[in-house]
Amino acid sequence: MPKGVTKRRPRTRAALLRAALATFAAHGFHASTIEQICEAAGYTRGAFYSNFGSKDELFLALFDDHSARIVSRIAELIDAATAEEFTLQDVADALSDIEPAERDWYLVSTEFTLHAIRNPHAARALAEHDARLRAEIARGLREQLTRAGRALTVDADELARLLIAIREGGLAQSYVEPDRLPPGRLERRFLVPLLTALTTDLG
Incomplete structure (x- = not known):
């Protein structure tokens, strides 16, 4: 070429x-x-x-591109935490960050998810890409929780699934009622007690 x-x-x-x-x-x-x-x-x-x-392959490329940007964004926010003692609040704040442009991705990804539920081939492909994203989230969680002096008491992959569900479910409600529930509010309100309950003190 x-x-x-x-x-x-x-x-x-x-x-x-x-x-x-x-x-x-x-x-x-x-x-x-x-x-x-x-x-x-x-x-x-x-x-x-x-x-x-195909359009399916194009969407999956978008999925990988978006996943890489989100993981990178969270890492940047965590790295920027300047508190002398890194805490679960720092982790929660990073996971609560929702950029305005996320709305477009939410619309697209939700529709493709519905398509995948109806189409076994698309579902298998989406599940593979989901698994790679969860692996990155799980790895980052373990690292940052250790930095905060905590260790998980549950499976990291399952917790990653839960965090994704909270994010996506919260966004669905936020985009319907933006004045009552700004994006990220549920994470900021509940992630610290959730992570506290699902971890143990390393000290």
């Missing part, structure tokens, strides 16, 4: 991902067409199929 094409490929892929997220959020996963995504990105169908085999 020519060097120019090789260098352009990451830019093309990134542009298609950005266009796909915006298109899916505006029109829905099923209603959006590959043509709409290509038009929004400024590329042809050929460019799409040189990067993705």
